[in-house]
Amino acid sequence: MVLVRKIIELLDKYNFLSHSLFYNALKVALEKSCRTVTGRSSAELLITFCDNIFKKGGSEKLSVEAIEESLEKVTDLTSAPENQIIFEEYLRNNTNVNTGIDLNVTVLTSGFWPSYKSFDLSLPLEMVRCVEVFKGFYETRTKHRKLRWIYSLGTCTINGKFESKHIELIVSTSQAAALLLFNNADRLSYSEIMTQLNLNHDDVIPPPTVDERRRVIEEVNNDRRYTIDAAIVRIMKSHKVLGHQQLVMECVEQLGRMFKPDIKTIKKRIEDLITRDYLERDKENPNIFRMSMTILVVFKYINGKLA
Known part of the structure; x- marks a missing residue:
């Protein structure tokens, strides 16, 4: 040397x-x-x-x-x-x-990119050289454009060399930068990693977009819909005949162990089960529900088979 x-x-x-x-x-x-x-x-x-x-x-x-x-x-x-x-x-x-590191770069003018949040990631030395070499090459081709790196869109393939075996990891740029820090340290705290990479919590775990939040809410509501349906059927199977208010209150009590149910949603699920012939209204009092005869026959058949 x-x-x-x-x-x-x-x-x-x-x-x-x-x-x-x-x-x-x-x-x-x-x-x-x-x-x-x-x-x-x-x-x-x-x-x-x-x-x-x-x-x-x-x-x-x-x-x-x-x-x-x-x-x-x-x-x-x-x-x-x-x-x-x-x-x-x-x-x-x-x-x-x-x-x-081998580096592949995709360059587009800003008009072709959607709007993405960028952050000033402090790259490890292994990555810095690649970025600087490409920057030098790019500047020989154009003098009037400036590179802006969108690290959130990058992916990296890292070869992890562990004692028992080698593992190939496909991760984001920020994840790769964090992993490379452990080439020089056996243990790092979360705050130390954030400091060395010049990141904050939102950069690592960005808040969901409006579309993502809407999608998550829809998925949760779909999952809860089936849970509410199952609770209503269990209660009606047990009672056979039940008033509207009592059915709603028992649903709230059962479901409260898992999540806070919405009363309006429970009422909608009751109406849907009536439409699908799981429940039927009493002919004299519409606020009283019964299990439909078809469903009761099915339950009796299943119980007989299990017995």
Whole structure:
């Protein structure tokens, strides 16, 4: 690692890469020095150097800015075709080396996107490099547009390496950022994760939209409808004949153990059960209900079979 750092300092001092003759001489000298001093190729040393600084800033404990600067220098050193070939081959043969993240970006002008809430997520170092590289590439293509990252729409595939096995996880960008924090820590509190990622509770668990709330309410009401129907049928099966007010009150008592029932909803469910021939009104007093004869016959048949 010391050798690579010295080479980077040499580049800073003399700016070799802007002159083709010096650059070609540097390539030869770099490879020869690496082989002589370490017995390894320059590409091997450079990728090991990258892997080291990705892990907590390396033994030098570098800041984010210093890591970015070092990676840019390494990119310059590997830009020669010969080094790229060696570099890629070394990566293929050393899958345990952490080289960063593959990034796929979809770019649309704001007019094509629906309105989404964006938040300023503090990405881990593993992600920062990817974003900066794409930003640099994008800025070479256009000078009049600004990238705005919508992290809530992103997904990540993470390879989790556990003691017993490896697991592939498909998660959101914020979830991936949170998981990557545990590469450098065994335990983090909820507040520590929020602080490090620059998030608040609503960013992680956003409040539901109006449509989502409406959908949830409809689903709950549907579930409760069947529960209310079942309670009415149980009560009427027990009593056979019951007045309207007593039926409603017994429903409220039974259902109150699960949720607070709405009186109007109970009355609607009674009317619906009458329409479906589960109940029938007394011919002389419409406020008195009876189990329909059809349902009573069915219950007797079922009880006989069970007996």
